[in-house]
Amino acid sequence: MILPKFEYNKAENIAKAIAFYESYNGQVRYLAGGTDLIPLVKLRLSTPMAIIDLKGIEELKTISHQGRSLVVGANVTLFELKNNDMVRDYFPVLHESLDKTSCETLQMRGTIGGNILQGTRCLLYNKSLEWRTALGFCFKMGGETCNVVPNAKACFSNYCSDNALSLIALSASVNLSGPQGNREMKLEKIFSGDGRNPFTLMPGEILTKIRIPMKRSKGAYEKLRVRGSIDYPLLGVAVSIKDNAGRVCVGGIGSTPLVYSLENINKDTFTNVAKKAYNNARPVANTALSPGYRKKMVSVLIQRAIKRALKEGK
């Protein structure tokens, strides 16, 4: 598929990237690995005046141990992060979700920052312009209806990052830089709850670093998908446990992941979390699998992930 016209600029540092953003009056998209952005632009779901390439920014490419955190630059590729010894030893849940993300070739191109900030997806949204025009535009395309759920007031597109779920389970936070300055926030706070515009990032903001508290954990990631490779999650469950307490994060259903804490882990506490998540999950008919099946699997995968985390992740 042929790309629409846009200009290309490469930024050597964050200040330069933000300057480009301002010089185009915000009509730009930031490019890292491009595995999410380029398909969106090809489908005319995003039509920027210019693309700002962030791959030349050296400080976004490093993984370092600072104080009590592992600090990961947003442009570190998924493959590099997966093969990092510290990730393997300290954060098994993240190692697993990285391994289950897409396929090896795309892991070598896709970045952790881009993976976190990927667009939300829907069976009736990620389609060509002609296809979408024939059906009529939905909320997320600027229309006034949802094509999946008649008379709905909201957008039910799914957030499909595997690794954000693991990072939330690990209580990670993110650093953002934008025209208004720098800030740090908990990863789970970047979600707006609205599928049309799923993130609370301010215009022009760039995700620069991810900070993961440096503490050895047990963990597991369970992913529901049709094929064993390439697919986005139709449901993802991340569990991370430290000292008999932990966090469970459920994603792939709706635009915001669900987060639960686990305390005094025993059979009752984790069936309770599974029940709670089952009741809160609201899948709709916008993926390759039925909503009823995905809802049932929430409870199954949570219990499976917790059991596996307790057994394996020593």
Place this chain on the structure above:
Amino acid sequence: MKTTKVTFHVNDEKVTVQARPYETLLETLRERFDLTGVKEGCGMGACGACTVVMNGIPLRSCLVLTPEVNGASITTIEGLRKDGKLHPLQEAFMEKGAVQCGFCTSGMILTAKALLDRKKRPTKKDIIKTISSNICRCTGYKKIIEAVEEAGKKKA
């Protein structure tokens, strides 16, 4: 529209193009250099038919803008033959009958080449995992896996 001067290596040859900013590497390789061994399948990064090797790693050329590859070194299927001799992977694919329609073959071979270059003795599990990046709709995966194993043995 402003074009960008991009200099890179294709199959060990230094080239310079004035690329459109919205031109993909796939288009550049096929249309400017006639390297039609690079195939366009889905055009969305899902199928792997357009895979080339960039600086030792496999890359979906349909997802990459040509200005992004400035300074890089690209290998396509056409560049695997050295001194009139085919690459061991190409030989193994023929020997094992790992080619049916042939559309996925160049992507498969280049993905496998990157694996053999970074891992001395890949296990069958490693090969399956790597090859699962690419789609073969004739579903000849078994033969492809056998061919990569064979080439891996010969190389080691």
